[in-house]
Amino acid sequence: MIPDAPGTAGPAAAAAIGPYLSRTHIAYLSMEIALEPRMHTYAGGLGVLAGDTARASADLELPMVFVTLISRQGYLRQSFDAEGNQLEAADPWTPEAFVHPLRAKVAVLIDCREVWVRPWLYRLRGRLGHELPVLLLDTDLPENDPEDRAITSLLYGGDATYRLKQEIVLGIAGLRVLHALGFEIATYHLNEGHAALLGLELLRRYPLPPDTVGAGELGFDAGAVRRSCVFTTHTPVDAGHDLFPYALYGRLLPGYLDSDQVRLLAGAPGLNMTRLALNLAGFVNGVAVRHAEVTTRMFPGYDVHAVTNGVYLPDWVHPAVAALYHRCSGCWVHDPETLARLDQLPDAEVWQAHERARADLIGFVAGHTGVALDAQLPILGFARRMTAYKRPTLLFADLARLRAIHAKWPFQVVVAGKAHPRDEPGKALVRQLHGLARELAPQIRLVFLPDYDLAAARVLVAGCDLWLNTPLPPQEASGTSGMKAAANGVLNLSVLDGWWVEGCIDGVTGWSLGEEHDDTAASGRLYDCLEQVVLPMFHRNRAGWTGMMKQSVAKLASYFNAHRMMRRYAAEAYLQRRGSATRGAGRSGSGTTGWAG
Numbered sequence: 001m002i003p004d005a006p007g008t009a010g011p012a013a014a015a016a017i018g019p020y021l022s023r024t025h026i027a028y029l030s031m032e033i034a035l036e037p038r039m040h041t042y043a044g045g046l047g048v049l050a051g052d053t054a055r056a057s058a059d060l061e062l063p064m065v066f067v068t069l070i071s072r073q074g075y076l077r078q079s080f081d082a083e084g085n086q087l088e089a090a091d092p093w094t095p096e097a098f099v100h101p102l103r104a105k106v107a108v109l110i111d112c113r114e115v116w117v118r119p120w121l122y123r124l125r126g127r128l129g130h131e132l133p134v135l136l137l138d139t140d141l142p143e144n145d146p147e148d149r150a151i152t153s154l155l156y157g158g159d160a161t162y163r164l165k166q167e168i169v170l171g172i173a174g175l176r177v178l179h180a181l182g183f184e185i186a187t188y189h190l191n192e193g194h195a196a197l198l199g200l201e202l203l204r205r206y207p208l209p210p211d212t213v214g215a216g217e218l219g220f221d222a223g224a225v226r227r228s229c230v231f232t233t234h235t236p237v238d239a240g241h242d243l244f245p246y247a248l249y250g251r252l253l254p255g256y257l258d259s260d261q262v263r264l265l266a267g268a269p270g271l272n273m274t275r276l277a278l279n280l281a282g283f284v285n286g287v288a289v290r291h292a293e294v295t296t297r298m299f300p301g302y303d304v305h306a307v308t309n310g311v312y313l314p315d316w317v318h319p320a321v322a323a324l325y326h327r328c329s330g331c332w333v334h335d336p337e338t339l340a341r342l343d344q345l346p347d348a349e350v351w352q353a354h355e356r357a358r359a360d361l362i363g364f365v366a367g368h369t370g371v372a373l374d375a376q377l378p379i380l381g382f383a384r385r386m387t388a389y390k391r392p393t394l395l396f397a398d399l400a401r402l403r404a405i406h407a408k409w410p411f412q413v414v415v416a417g418k419a420h421p422r423d424e425p426g427k428a429l430v431r432q433l434h435g436l437a438r439e440l441a442p443q444i445r446l447v448f449l450p451d452y453d454l455a456a457a458r459v460l461v462a463g464c465d466l467w468l469n470t471p472l473p474p475q476e477a478s479g480t481s482g483m484k485a486a487a488n489g490v491l492n493l494s495v496l497d498g499w500w501v502e503g504c505i506d507g508v509t510g511w512s513l514g515e516e517h518d519d520t521a522a523s524g525r526l527y528d529c530l531e532q533v534v535l536p537m538f539h540r541n542r543a544g545w546t547g548m549m550k551q552s553v554a555k556l557a558s559y560f561n562a563h564r565m566m567r568r569y570a571a572e573a574y575l576q577r578r579g580s581a582t583r584g585a586g587r588s589g590s591g592t593t594g595w596a597g
Contacts, residue, residue, distance in 0.1 A: 005011055016102055016121055017181050019134045024183055026064045026574055028053065029174050029198060030191035031166070032075075032155055033068040033385055035122060035134065037454040040074030040093045043155050044385050044418070046234055048454065049287075049480055050191055052312035054134065056562035058126030059334060062570060063440075065183060067174045069166060070095060070120060070136040071155040078418050078451045084434020085555055086419055086427045090154065095120055105143075106176040110168055111252050115148045117142050117173040119181070127314065127333060130309060137169055156420070164244050164252055167273065171197030171460075187574050189230040191240055192280065193273030199280030218264050222280060230573045231281035232307070233274055234477050236294040237389060242273040278302050283573045287478040290501045295475045305572065308476040308499055311563035313557060316484040318462035320356035336561040343554035347546040354465075354489055354549065361463025363415060364456070371447045373412055380537045381464030381490075383416040383452055387426040392417070394470040396436050396524035405527060406444050408534030414464060416449035416456060426457060445551055457481070462488040466534060467495035470522065473515045476500075486510070486556040489549035493534060495522070504559060507533075508551050 032047030032165065033054060042048060050068070057064050074091030079088060095101075099120040104533055107114045118141055122134040139151040151165045171190075175198050178185055188198055206221035213219045216341060246259045249271050278284055278299055285305040286292030292306035314333050317325065328345060329338040362373045371462040373379060384390050392415065396402060405411075419426030430448075437446040447458055461467070467485035469476070469492065476498035483499060492510035494500045504512045511529055516522035537545050 001417065016100060016181075017133065020065065020131075021182050021184070024063050024065045024133070025186045026062065026189060027067060027174075027178055027187070028057075028064055028189040028191060029067045029170060029195035029196040031069060031170055032071070033066060033134065033480070034454055035124065036098065038093060039098050039122075040091045041068060041071045041136065041155070042454075043075040045478075045480060046192060047170050048457075049234075049309060049311075051482075052310070052315070052562045053191075053566065054124055054132060055126065055312045055315065056310075056566045058124050058130050058132045059128060060563065060566055060570070061126070061128075061130045062132075062547055062566060062574075064132055065178070065185075066132065066134040067170070067178070068134065068136055069152045069155065069170060070099075070138040070140075071152060072130065072138070073154045073157075075155040076418060076421060080430075080434060080448070080450060084431045084437075084448070086430045089180055095136070095138075097277060098122060101138075102135075102181070104177065104180050105141070106173055106180050108168060108173045109254070109256070110148065110151075110165055112254055113145055113148060115139055115145075115151065115169070115173075116143045117169055117177060119177045133182075135174075137173060137177065140170060159243055161248060161252070164248060165243065167194050167197055167242070168252065169196045171199075172578065174198060175201045186228065187230060188228055189232070189569075189573070190233055190277050190332060192234050193231075193277050196231075196266075196273040196277040196280070199229055199276060200262065202228060203280065204257060212556060216264075219261060222265070225280045226282035228325045229277075229281040230283045230285075230569075231277040232285050232287065233277070233295055233304075234287055236291055236298065236477055237475050238298075239251075241275075243269070244271040244273075275299065285573070288499045288502065290474060291477045307565060307568050308502060308560065308563040309480050309574065310559075310563070311480050311483045311487065312562040313487050316458060317487050317557075318353070318357040318458075320353040320361070321462065324353045329481060334563070336563050337558050339558040340554050342558075343431050343550045345550055347543060347550075350489060350546050350549055351542070357462040357488060358465070359463075361414070361459050363464075364459045365447055368449060368456075369447050371445065373414075373445060373447070374410075378411045378466060378535065379464040380411055380413045380466045380468050381415075381460050381485070382413065382468045382470075383449070383457065383460055384469075384479075385426075386417040386419040386430050387423055388429065389472045389475045390417075391470045391472055391519065391522070392429055393432055393436070394519060394523050394526060395468065396433075396440075397422045397519060398527065399436075399440070401527050403440075403443060405531045405535070408530065409539055411530075411535060412445040412447075414447045414449060416452035416460060457484070461485045461490065463540060464490055466490070467492045467494070469500070470526065471497055472515055472517060473497040483556065483560040486552045486560065489553050491534075491545075491548055491552055493526075499560060504558050505551075505555065508548065509551065509555050510548070549591065 030050040032042040032043035034048045034051035077089045077091040079087045099122045119135040124132045140149045202225045203220045206224045265279045285307045286295045287309045289306045292304045295304045461484040479498040482492045495513045
């Protein structure tokens with residue numbers, strides 16, 4: 001077995017982390033985790049889902065520790081110039097206000113330099129008082145070269161070299177930090193391929209006798225690693241799977257694990273982090289039934305399960321709506337299945353609660369954009385990462401027809417979302433939407449909310465009337481924003497992809513736009529649905545609309561929630577690892593199995 005790199009954990013670190021050690025046997029690693037709005041440790045859906053995962057796990061008292069990067073400069077702060085061009089700036093936050101630095105350090109050799117990594121501790125408290133530790137990895141230490149101090153600075157920043165360095169810190173240093181702190185981990189959950197190098201770090205602990213290894217064969221016991229690893233993949237888009245040149249791998253990790261050996265696990269064309277994780281995980285899942293099917297086609301030969309995502313309802317349901325739920329089901333926060341009975345709620349109370357959520361959204365939009373929405377008109381919401389396959393401009397494909405629909409059935413639109421700084425087509429879409437807002441005014445109000453974050457998302461998903469989702473199928477992995485809207489009784493109008501394949505009962509929980517790939521056909525179907533079904537119901541049949549709102553809550557929120565998701569992970573992924581992890585790999589390798597220690 002190959003020993004760990006240098007690592008230290010002082011008495012203060014042991015004291016701070018000690019209460020968690022004996023009851024923590026599952027480590028969840030994610031490049032981003034949304035913990036609080038003012039902690040800028042997330043970029044979008046992946047991080048928000050990881051945060052919901054952590055909060056549900058705390059409520060369920062699962063034996064988990066979460067590991068991520070500290071991302072001191074955040075992802076990006078978004079603003080716009082007069083033409084609607086996206087302007088980007090760092091989005092720093094103050095770790096000392098939220099997290100506690102641990103006096104523990106580990107080192108990893110990157111580009112022939114010893115890079116030291118220190119964890120910070122965030123104590124996540126569940127609603128019943130149970131605490132889970134979240135470790136945020138930091139390289140901004142005086143011992144490090146200035147270039148290396150910046151590795152954990154900007155989330156998803158820089159070039160391929162910077163990104164691979166970040167993934168080395170998350171996967172390799174993350175495992176070493178857990179070991180140095182004394183955690184005895186039986187199961188490692190890799191949330192997306194960013195953490196896949198953890199598998200290589202584990203693999204180095206299981207060398208096979210040289211005389212048993214043939215030419216072109218792996219010289220390590222990958223089966224031992226698979227018994228310890230769970231992998232969740234989140235994207236059916238090729239660009240979402242990190243691929244690094246082996247030359248870069250060899251330069252940044254000299255002498256770590258021979259490139260020829262890594263090729264056997266990560267593929268010949270390049271270091272494919274998704275394929276590496278697929279080959280080193282004993283349980284692999286997509287985040288929706290459709291997504292698991294798509295992943296199997298992208299990576300044939302792997303057994304890909306489906307654990308459909310869910311959202312942490314207490315954080316996403318508007319306070320006025322939550323108060324209504326409390327009157328009807330005192331335990332819905334901890335037992336979301338009881339929401340299935342809420343289709344019996346009085347219509348008037350449902351609409352009254354929704355009007356309070358709408359009022360908050362209208363006030364939020366006015367405060368952040370200066371635009372006054374009309375309280376009498378339906379609000380169409382569209383918010384997600386601004387990139388081409390999401391098709392954010394599909395609603396505006398035929399402005400003449402859109403104006404004609406608006407003349408019969410008036411409506412207004414609120415959009416939000418950030419384009420990645422290197423996604424030029426995405427930034428062009430942001431600029432185009434601003435141009436459309438000017439072109440459609442004053443007849444149709446189209447508002448672009450700047451700097452979309454957790455706080456804005458909570459207001460928007462609860463306060464709009466219709467949640468619009470128009471991705472190019474089958475490129476939507478899940479789409480949790482629609483689940484958050486549904487939990488508030490907001491109706492979904494969506495392409496049949498991701499979670500909506502499972503959630504849509506057309507005309508009951510919302511409406512389907514089918515699976516059109518052609519933009520012209522897709523926009524035509526969208527216009528037909530708005531003109532003939534959706535908007536007439538809102539304007540003329542409020543009882544029918546409210547009835548669908550109740551069905552949305554009863555049939556969707558009762559199932560598409562993070563508590564159900566984590567119970568499934570516990571039963572199907574984590575418990576399956578119980579007793580199967582191979583002993584003898586060191587405390588963080590697999591020393592303790594089971595949940596009670």
